[in-house]
Amino acid sequence: MTDALTDVRTPAATGTLAPPEEKAPAARKVPVPGPAAPPRSGARRRRRLGPGKGVPFGRLLGPVLLVAVWWAASAAGYLDPRILSGPGAVVSTAVELISDGRLQGNVLVSLRRAGSGLLLGVGAGVLLAVTAGLSRTGEYLVDGPLQIKRAIPSLAMLPLLILWLGIGEQMKVTVIALGVAVIVYINTYASLTGIDSRHVELAEVLELSRWTFLRKVVLPGSLPGFFVGLRLGVTSSWLGLIVVEQVNATSGIGYMMFQAQQYAQSDVIIVGLVAYGTFGFASDALVRAVERRALSWRRTLAG
Template identity: 60%
Template sequence: MAVQSLSRPVARRRPEVVQSSGTTRVDPRLGKRKVKARRLGPGRAIPFGAAIGPALLLTAWIVTSATGVLDPQTLPAPSTVVQAAHDLIADGQLQSNLLTSVQRAGISLVLGVLIGVVLALVAGLSRIGEAIVDGPIQIKRAIPTLALIPLFIVWFGIGESMKIIVITTSVLIPVYINTHAHLRGVDARHVELAETVGLSRLQFIRRVALPGSLPGFFTGLRMAVTISWLALVVVEQVNATSGIGYLMTQARTYGQIDIIVVGLVVYALFGLFSDIGVRAIERRALSWRQSLGD
């Protein structure tokens, strides 16, 4: 007589499908129990998120000035700074000096980015080029810009060319470092595919090398934009006759702290909006890439 099994086949419980934050997750262990999916990344971007930090700083400045916590001799109240800016605009001083500073920073930024990308291509696509280029770049990277100014004054004088050269040499370093690193990180399979289909050197650079190095390039560009304004602050206070730095130097001579703060605010705003602009271009150019910051 056959022995019948007392155990009955147990019907498998259908896995629970959980939807949260636009993602679907299956939890086969918990059955009908609701499972809350966690998002481990930073989440979606906050509208106008870049303005929150500066807004908080401005609020703290207004409150501490109004309550007397902040000494006006140390840092004038925002209303005083706004009045000083209004007077400078009425006199035309702010516009003329601002135009000079923007021209210096813009010309130097363009030159620095172009030179940095070319040097990164030379060093990133050739071992001989890397042996020639990378060493001097690393040496310049270790030397502060301020330390080179006396030597550049001897070589190029105290005119406009010296200022542009100082800013340019400062800007090209981050562009070179980051672009070169991503060029070296291009997938070897892409290189092999380019060789298989017979791409020329120029076609390889345009279709494989440059697109592969774009993330590093934009990282270097963001740093370069900031560094261009930092270097501008330095060079415009060395025998300059125009520019925001010159305006600040004159104000320091006469103890006009409010005008010094106006200059600092102008530098800060240009640095902030330049970075926001580069980040917007980066998101558009690298829309295919998904990351935690997206």
């Protein structure tokens, strides 16, 4: 019976040592994120490479500073009023021109000319850019002549346009429209041809219709370049207007300035320049506002 019993012996009795018991690994403590500690005085801060946060109406700082320097130089006697009138004389002259209605009438005529040329030029530039950017045949037919036209200033064509169209309003609007159309075409065409070909291949795989392709791929891809061309086109319309209004014109801001040149009225000339600059600055700001709204999906340095 004793043989049947199991011989249970302790490790001490057998003279052998039991292996040491394995300890369970201690659980790692996961740090719980707490409130960020304030930066030390000697800690290195991250350098900001962007232009910084925008300030409302910050773009007016430059023009205001320019007027302040002009006013200070005039008050200190550094400017000859016969060559460059001071801000006070310019303001009083502007008030006189407004009181007798000369300034408003000339401004309205200039705005009508610039607006008509701008609309025609933008429409023609966009149509030609779409034709050349979405079709090889259109590119071969359109891009070459427009690249040649880009090398020829619109003002160089003024004698020929006078010969064809006379010296009336049609010629003036055509000169402005030609300058705007080329600028809008160049930028919109570059933006269209710069669309990633993988987007086009994806649209083909998804079997998008032509209209859906234009709306979902072409339009968003071409808008950045179009707005660049539009801003430059607005500036070009005012530059062309200054020239054409001094060619046998009977009204407009340029005509008023040309007449003032005959009588050495620098204050009237400066009033015209201020009017041109004000409308150019305001129109560019308007295009910027529309661009920010239309391209709100982009994150750029402009903000």
